[in-house]
Amino acid sequence: MTRQEDAAMPDDLQDESLSDLFDERSRLLAMAFRILGSRADAEDAVQDTYARWYRMTDEERAAVRVPAAWLTTALGRVSLNMLGSARHRREQYVGQWLPEPTAARGAGPGTVAGAPGPVDPADRVTLDDEVSMALMVVLESLTPAERVVFVLHDVFRLPFDEIAGIVGRTTQACRTLASSARRHIADRRSGDADPEQQRRVVGSFWAAARSGDLAALVGLLDPHATATSDGGGHVRAALRVVAGADRVARFLLGALGKSDDLVAELENDGAEPQLVIRRGDMVVGVGSFHVVGERVADIWLVLNPEKLRTWNPES
Incomplete structure (x- = not known):
């Protein structure tokens, strides 16, 4: 879409388009958090992803048929790159490094457990029951590629052919990485209490x-x-x-x-x-x-x- 075409669009359509784009932020934060284990890193990854979107020309953005899929792909690549530097930083970390504990959802929509006051829902990392500290600790033991493939496929259900383009591997290699990650997680969590x-x-x-x-x-x-x-x-x-x-x-x-x-x-x-x-x-x-x-x-x-x-x- 060109600038002239964008200007010619009714304001409500422009607002709807922007709203749809930023509605993806919460999902992207959840994805990045699972991959990176740090809210600050996840927010940086999401910010970088949106920056890449807006660095494109109007024509380039207009050529993207499914912006949500483009954002997911870009976030996956950004997160994979960040994993390497994050692990290097953790080697210099004082003491033991742990993933961030997630605030309980029981506090209700728009709030954060343990602290009063409303919080913008788009500014929260939305998590489901599969995300526990035990799982996040195990994810830290995976290779960067294993972690990205596992999160994107097993948690967010992206097909392997799409993930292949994100991690720079073949589809079959991604299947192998996911299988390796599952075995590792299953071995580490065998006997876990319900x-x-x-x-x-x-x-x-x-x-x-x-x-x-x-x-x-x-x-x-x-x-x-x-x-x-x-x-x-x-x-x-x-x-x-x-x-x-x-x-x-x-x-x-x-x-x-x-x-x-x-x-x-x-x-x-x-x-x-x-x-x-x-x-x-x-x-x-x-x-x-x-x-x-x-x-x-x-x-x-x-x-x-x-x-x-x-x-x-x-x-």
Whole structure:
């Protein structure tokens, strides 16, 4: 469409076209977040994608039959490129790196869990029940190509022939990458508790933690349990993974008892139970749990304030 043709269009049609284009933003954010594991990186990827769209000429944009498909393709390529640089940055990261915890959807449309006030729905990463911290951690162990192919095909249902053009591989190679990613995820998550079982086990675990019952805590932890905390160099956190049921239990009880001005609550209104730690109205930590069978196998505690911005939009 040329500038003259665009100018000749009724305003309501122009507004409708722009509205349709930006209606894709929430979906693109969700896609980028799954690929990159960081809201800030996801927002950068989406912004770059729209910038590429508007850098095209009017004639080039008019030649795009399905803008949503073009945006998806562009986002996939941008995200794949960003994965390499993001992983390099994480090698320089202070302490352990964890994906960002997702704010619970139970807070209702247009709000962010743990923080009052409306938030533009287009500015939220929309997630479904398949997105848990356990899955995001496993996705981090995939190769960049495996991760992009898995997210685009298995989560967003893009056909392999379209994905091939995004990752620069053949269609068959993309099928192989997706199959490899599925096997890896299945191996890493074999024995995972179902949602109801997870809530029950985590509830019992948190009750033991609140009472300070070390023996009960140890009994609810897998013997090889781990606790990983991510402060990103901004706040104090364990620089190494804490391993072993007894050490994890003592670490958790010690962390919870360090400050009198912290309030920790187990919240179950999202896709998974999360331990939300607040100082006043500010969320300063979010803990997630990986349950295998009847025991907690992993605890992931995000303390980095940069990763808690969706929980504290006012900040």
